[in-house]
Amino acid sequence: MVHQLLKDKPTKLFVLFAAFFVANALIAECIGGKLFSLEKLLGLPVHTFTLFGQSGLSYTLTAGVLLWPLEFVMTDIVNEYFGPKAVRRISYIAVGMISYAFVAFWVAMSVPADSWWLGSRSDQGIPDMQAAFTGIFGQGMWIIFASLTAFLVSQIVDVTVFHRIKRHTGEKHVWLRATGSTLVSQLVDSFIVLYIAFKIGNGWSWQRVLAICLVNYSYKFVVAVALTPLIYFMEHRIEKFLGHETAAKMKAAAMQS
Template identity: 30%
Template sequence: MTTMNLALSHFSNESLWLLLLLANFFAIIISYRLFGKIGLYIWIPISTILANIQVLKMVDLLSIGVTLGNITYASSFLVTDILSENYGKKAARKAVFIGFFSLAATVIIMNIALNFKPNEFDFIQESLNNIFAILPRIALASLIAYGFSQLHDVWSYNIWKNLFPSDKYLWLRNNASTMVSQLIDTVLFTFIAFWGLLPNSEFVQILITTYLLKWIVAAIDTPFLYLAKLMYDRSMISTEMDED
């Protein structure tokens, strides 16, 4: 066990959830600050791939069973909202298609890798199978849910921005677009990924708690959108990579 893992092992699940949330959002802001618009595009494959691995892990938060991955997946909505706000609808839609490609490529490449016959010294094949052998169903659910919800989010954000263009309504267009999009995402993903795999009571609990957690994440990400907007307006964002 590494020093970091040893330290984190003393944290409760609730504390780790908050830590994971802050780690995701600050990583987005730092990536944006250092790499500009490219930094936001970088985050999209990170979030889509990690979230589809994390979602396989079941944890308890406040004695309620939930799937992990909600924070990392929901962070992609913050990215598309920043892109919509600062660069427009076209840039945000590009991020959605990057997410599609990165997840599809991961599924194809890893399933080819799984079919290599391991030699006598291999110790990781079973663990990889546990993660990536089920990934096609998770990935299909994620791709469908991601596509509908993210494209809705980009469309909806720009509708709200046209209706309420003032910066003082930034919170409104962020939450009004994301919270509806998260509902679309949660319903589609949960039914495709978990229907028939879990008892009905557990399935309904995951459906409700997943959306509730995503709703909370969407509300908490609002200050980070304001921060990204402030950084952009004050020319604090690196443009070096964009210029290259």
């Protein structure tokens, strides 16, 4: 039975996609505590600007945005070949694994630290390893809740928009349904995270929430458009791996699920 499953190409593909999807989401959550300057990354001068009355804005982003766009690309690919039920299933698994990971982080932060370890990196500018460990892995509960909620809601939105566009375009215009669904879901994701984590959790003003949401979304918008060729490349490789007939059958079944 196991050997038959492992030999089945669609099964191999789904296992690979699911594993990457879950791992990518977990890694993105883990590195999300770091902020970086997009301008400095691109070698550009940092210029602050004002939006919705909120001054001092710049492209300071969480490191998680380096990986999250790939998550939405994978969502569209899985949606194309396996349907919305498959997307929801791997999304639930990802949320479960992320929740488990944060419980594990909390346990690791709570166990007593060895005295030798506490000062083991003092020569590298880290006088207290426990404080450093907690600072990296101990994200606020509002941020964790906001991130998981935004992830689930945006995935549902992505699936819905993707299939509505596909019903009108059929097999044509892959770029429209893939990029269009990502652009809508990324806007939802950006707003929900900021609203829950910082409007509810930290009392931010609406002006600040909307301003930072628009800044973050403008980056995601550009990346989503830039990654459109990747979707075509992946579809080409998948068609080659599965064979045109099998791929066509999978796409047709995905539309009915």
